[in-house]
Amino acid sequence: MTEMIKGRFSKKVLIPVLILSLLVSMSSVLAIMVRAEEAPVLPTFDIPALTQEQVASPKPNVIVVATGGTLAGQATNGDKASFQSYRAGTYTMADLVSQLPIHKNADVSTYQFGNKGSGGYTMKELYDLSLAVDAALEIYDGAVVTTGTDTMEEIAYFLDLTVRSEKPVVVTGAMRPWDVVGTDGPANLYQAIKVAGSGKTTWFGTVVMLNDVIFAAREVTKTNSHRMDTFDAPMFGALGYVDDPAVRIYRAPARAFKAGTPEWATPFDLKTISKDNLPLVGIVYNYQEASGGAIRGLVEDGVKGIVTAGTGAGGISSGLSAARTSAMTNNNVIFVSTTRTGSGSVYGGSGNTVAGDNLNAAHARIMLLLSLAFSGDVNVIRGWFQSFGTADVDISVDADTVLRTSVEEEPALPEVEAPVVTAPIPGTEEPATTDPAGEESPAATEETEVEQETVATP
Ligand code: ASP
Numbered sequence: 001m002t003e004m005i006k007g008r009f010s011k012k013v014l015i016p017v018l019i020l021s022l023l024v025s026m027s028s029v030l031a032i033m034v035r036a037e038e039a040p041v042l043p044t045f046d047i048p049a050l051t052q053e054q055v056a057s058p059k060p061n062v063i064v065v066a067t068g069g070t071l072a073g074q075a076t077n078g079d080k081a082s083f084q085s086y087r088a089g090t091y092t093m094a095d096l097v098s099q100l101p102i103h104k105n106a107d108v109s110t111y112q113f114g115n116k117g118s119g120g121y122t123m124k125e126l127y128d129l130s131l132a133v134d135a136a137l138e139i140y141d142g143a144v145v146t147t148g149t150d151t152m153e154e155i156a157y158f159l160d161l162t163v164r165s166e167k168p169v170v171v172t173g174a175m176r177p178w179d180v181v182g183t184d185g186p187a188n189l190y191q192a193i194k195v196a197g198s199g200k201t202t203w204f205g206t207v208v209m210l211n212d213v214i215f216a217a218r219e220v221t222k223t224n225s226h227r228m229d230t231f232d233a234p235m236f237g238a239l240g241y242v243d244d245p246a247v248r249i250y251r252a253p254a255r256a257f258k259a260g261t262p263e264w265a266t267p268f269d270l271k272t273i274s275k276d277n278l279p280l281v282g283i284v285y286n287y288q289e290a291s292g293g294a295i296r297g298l299v300e301d302g303v304k305g306i307v308t309a310g311t312g313a314g315g316i317s318s319g320l321s322a323a324r325t326s327a328m329t330n331n332n333v334i335f336v337s338t339t340r341t342g343s344g345s346v347y348g349g350s351g352n353t354v355a356g357d358n359l360n361a362a363h364a365r366i367m368l369l370l371s372l373a374f375s376g377d378v379n380v381i382r383g384w385f386q387s388f389g390t391a392d393v394d395i396s397v398d399a400d401t402v403l404r405t406s407v408e409e410e411p412a413l414p415e416v417e418a419p420v421v422t423a424p425i426p427g428t429e430e431p432a433t434t435d436p437a438g439e440e441s442p443a444a445t446e447e448t449e450v451e452q453e454t455v456a457t458p
Contacts, residue, residue, distance in 0.1 A: 040274035045132045047111055047139060054107045060141040060197040062106040064189070065133055066093030067155075068115040069148030071185040073177030086177035088148055089115040096178060100190055106197030111136060118148030118155060118173075123369065126155060127275040130162040137165035142196030145206075146189065149173040149230065152208060153221050157366045160206035160217035161388065162268050166259070169206040170196045171217070175228045184211065184228050191242045198247040200240070203259035207239060214240045216253040218391060221342075221360055234343035235358060254391040266388050268370045279304035281369040283361045285340060286316045292323025299327045305368040307336045309361035314339050314346035328352040334378055336385070338364045354382045357390040364389070 047063070054061050066072065068089025075082035093110040100108075113132055114125070121129070129145070136143050147155045156171040163169055172192035174185035192209045201207050206217040211229050219233035240249035258264040282298040284290075284306055298306055306327065310316045314337040316324065327333040328351065337346045338356035349355040356364040367389045371381040 040272070042271060043128050043131060045111070045135045047132070047136045048109050050109075050139060054109070057107050059103075059105065059107045060199065061109065061139070062103075062142045062144060062193050062196045063109045063111055063136045063140040064093050064097060064144045064146060064193065065111045065113050065129070065136055066096075066115065066146045067113050067118070067121065067129065067148075069118055069146060069152075069173045070177055071146050071148075071172070071174035071189065072096060072115060073174075073185075075177050075180050078179070080179065080181050083176055083180055086180075088117040088177075089120075091178055093146065096185070096189060100186055103190065103193055103197075105194050106142075108193055109140070118151040121151070121155065123158075123278045124275040126158045127162075127270055127278060129155070130159055130270055133159060133163050133169060134165055137163070137167045137169075140167075142168035142170070142199065144189070144192040144196050145169060145171045146192075147171060147173050149175060149210070149222055151362075152231075153217070153360075154362050154366055156206050156208050156217035156220065157363050158370075161266050161366065161370055162270050163206065164265060164269060164271075166203045166264070168196045168199060168201040168204070170201065170214075171206060171208045172210055174210075175226065175230060187212075195242050195247050200247050200249050203256045203264065204239070204253055205255055209242065212242050213238045214242065214247075214249070218253065218359070218363060221362075254393045255388075257393060257395055266370075267374055267384060273373055277373045278369060279372045281305040281307070281365050281372065283307045283309060283365050284316075284320065285361075286310045286320060288317075290317040290320050292319040292321075292326075295320060295323035295327055299323075299331050299333060303333060304372045305334045305336065305365075307338055307356065307361050307364045307368060309338050309340040310346070311340060313344070314348075314355070324353075334368065334372065334381060336364045336368050349382065352378050354378065354385050356385065359389060 050061055070086070070088050072091045072093065073086040073088045074090040076085040076087070079085070092115065093112055097108055097110055111132065113129055114121070133143050133145060145155075145159065152171060152173055159169055159171070170192045172188045174183065174188050176183040176185065178185045188210050191212055195201060195207070195209050195214060201214070204216070208215045208217055208220045208231060210231050213229075213231065215231060215233045216236070216239055219236040220231055221234065222230050223232045224230040239251055239253070240247065242248075255264060280301060280303045282301070282303045282305075284294040284298065286308060295306060306324075308314070308316050308320065308324070324335055328335065333352065335353045336356045337349060337353060338359060338361045339346055340361070342360070343358065345358040346355050347357075354368075359367060367385065368381070371384050375381055
């Protein structure tokens, strides 16, 4: 009797336990299979290792990741006055860097990612470029990325939103090919390396530097088809400048205030998605009596998102409006409203329409494309546009915040009775003296001058 009860009991317990463990092991096998299927195949890059000399050198190590453009352009028939007729993306970066003077502020390496005009790059190639930059920054202290100027603002913003490293990424290019008189290529390349080597844009995300002016990737735009000072940041202006003696930064992008916190990183970690996840996203320009054809055509092409460059504060025609409603309702297309004016913000947005703040249409397209690659939920995307897309400054301090100065304590004066010889007084052969009471000679004061800087730390 007891044996029977025991037998029944063990069957009762054992069978469900067996079934449960079978289910658990099946589900973990399934999970592994799903993960294996989802894990993107990531590209690898032949980033040059640091040489012995570079490791031993006190200079920062900067890598130039080259993609081509006019900077690497060769004038037609060797005509040194051929400003407009040239083949973009011709010279290799190793060749160009070897023609620069030995850099005063950095040891320089190169990585040839590609060699063509900026407009020739696909979004999938930009995915690779971003991962190449991050791979390079695992070794180097800063990266310069050379690109053509035509779509530089899009490439730079794509890098800004996707590169995971906090190290400096400086995008540069040129308006004149490398080998014409008055070319801006060599100076831009030299100065961009200087900015990257200075480390001053660490935590800034990607910046663009041409013509000695440094801009935030989110804000910069090409404003003129030919002039060398074509880049500008309407509404915002420059972040800083690079001159011969110094790289000066006068303001920081909003994101730099989140340095060192998890909020600094965007949600767009390309290592977690396949490049096939990058969807088609288009731009439609509004104008007097614009028809809805542009939207209908893009929908037919299979776009998942459309940015409208509206008039004024983002207005679109009744034709475009009807086509937008249909695309939202029937095709679940997500729209971002921007303005065609060249500056100013667009607010509001509901349902499948998101406001683009003051992103220009090209920038908003990059932001929407990445957002759609990581989420299909319009409310999540709206949140990303309001945070990472809008990027307004929001500084909060708590009770524990302490202010401290980065200036090091002055070293204590040596405890000696006799005067200490420091340096000759300019214009005399007499050595300057510092008396034990601490009164310094003018020469000594000059030598010990330090830059003061105050920073807040959490
Ligand atoms: N067509 C060139 C490009 O964008 C122009 C330039 O490099 O400035 O690649």
